Amino acid sequence: MDAFPDDARPGQVPEWLEPWTDVSGVESSLVKPLHGRYLPGCRGWAKFRSWDTTVTIVGAITGTLNRLQLLVFGRRHDPGGRLRAVGRTVPLRPDAARHVAEHLTAAVPRHP
Structure with a gap:
């Protein structure tokens, strides 16, 4: 350049x-x-x-809801509604993990 x-x-x-x-x-x-x-x-x-934004959902986590490690974000990209991973966080600090975990619930059996 x-x-x-x-x-x-x-x-x-x-x-x-x-x-x-x-x-x-x-x-x-x-x-x-x-x-x-x-x-x-x-x-x-x-x-x-450079910033690009999009709407995602937390599709998965690593760790457990009590010891959250990182979040995996997903979007529904196809007509069948399957969730596709589009990104993840870095490993979360303990205070951030506790704060995020307060807003999460375990997946239901039909979770995509």
């Missing part, structure tokens, strides 16, 4: 990034001065996240 122009403004970054970062697994892009070095503890580089 060509270097960003010298007169670039942060507000322009999304329009540059949109066409080539819409790839599964790419969460962000890092922008730095052309000849900038990484200096620990110093600012100067900027991370721009």
